[in-house]
Amino acid sequence: MNTLPINWLTEGLLDFEYKKYLLLAYLQAAKNEFGKQRLYPVFSDLIMHYRNLKQVQEHKQLVYESFPQRISRADFQKLELVYEKIVQDDETMEQIEEIIQYATPLFTEALAEGKELYDFVERHLEISPVGITPIYHNEGYLFLESLPGKETQVYTYNITVFENTYEKYRGINTQHLETVRRGLTLTHEHLKAQLVKQRKELPNPATFAVVAKVPMPLEQSLLPIAKRSLVKYVTHLAA
Incomplete structure (x- = not known):
């Protein structure tokens, strides 16, 4: 399925419309997986991305424990250095916060759909x-x-x-x-x-x-x- 890079917030072109395009394509692919009753790995990826958004929004930092096991500590540290530079740029941070404000409710909706499917299977x-x-x-x-x-x-x-x-x-x-x-x-x-x-x-x-x-x-x-x-x-x- 169409995946969303771990560092999608900071990777590539930092443009609201571009990030919106990436996000909507990913969420549509996730919903298609749920429609076929395929819960993993998309559900765990959604949780990881949502946690990262909330951490950035509330603490202006990334948290290693929120990332899946496939990212190493060394890779995370490189990503953290890139993010620290971005945080120091007020204009860039404003764009990221705009993206976060847009993305958060969409992730919440997708997670609710995934949780509903999880509960259905478990029942x-x-x-x-x-x-x-x-x-x-x-x-x-x-x-x-x-x-x-x-x-x-x-x-x-x-x-x-x-x-x-x-x-x-x-x-x-x-x-x-x-x-x-x-x-x-x-x-x-x-x-x-x-x-x-x-x-x-x-x-x-x-x-x-x-x-x-x-x-x-x-x-x-x-x-x-x-x-x-x-x-x-x-x-x-x-x-």
Whole structure:
């Protein structure tokens, strides 16, 4: 899809009409993705751009934590130097603020549409444990399905915990193992038993099935939301 550069506010021609053209083309492409029920990566990009706009508007600075992982600290520092020079130019800063005033409500509208799609997908996910669940839930198997259909996507998952002074964060990594076409005789329990026999490194794995009640794109919507939903589910189990 048509993407918006990370440093679109400061990159290239600093002209209101030009920036407006870039922004509207990007937002139209984002809405087209939402219309096809494709939530990622566009939704996370929208959040990043919106946060940057608010930071610039409120603090006149860029914040590294708002940027996606694909930008390195070194690249960010170069961008920060460029921005510091621009901030010192009152006329240029006036143009940037004009662009921000125009862009902010448009980003807000697009984010609301993305949030609505996210909530729709999440509401139609059903999570259930497969077999006996061990005490340790942070590693195991994820069975992912979208109805109608008989294909099950099998993943290993690993939940990691990051802490700072104020908060605790949980992230999840998944690795796709196989796509299984299930029949009446191959239940989730039977599939788990097969995996235990084949993969000795997880002798007593936590296993969860996530089933989507409506069809949706696997990579762009189902998998990323299923992963977030599983983290919440496992966190609740551990509470």
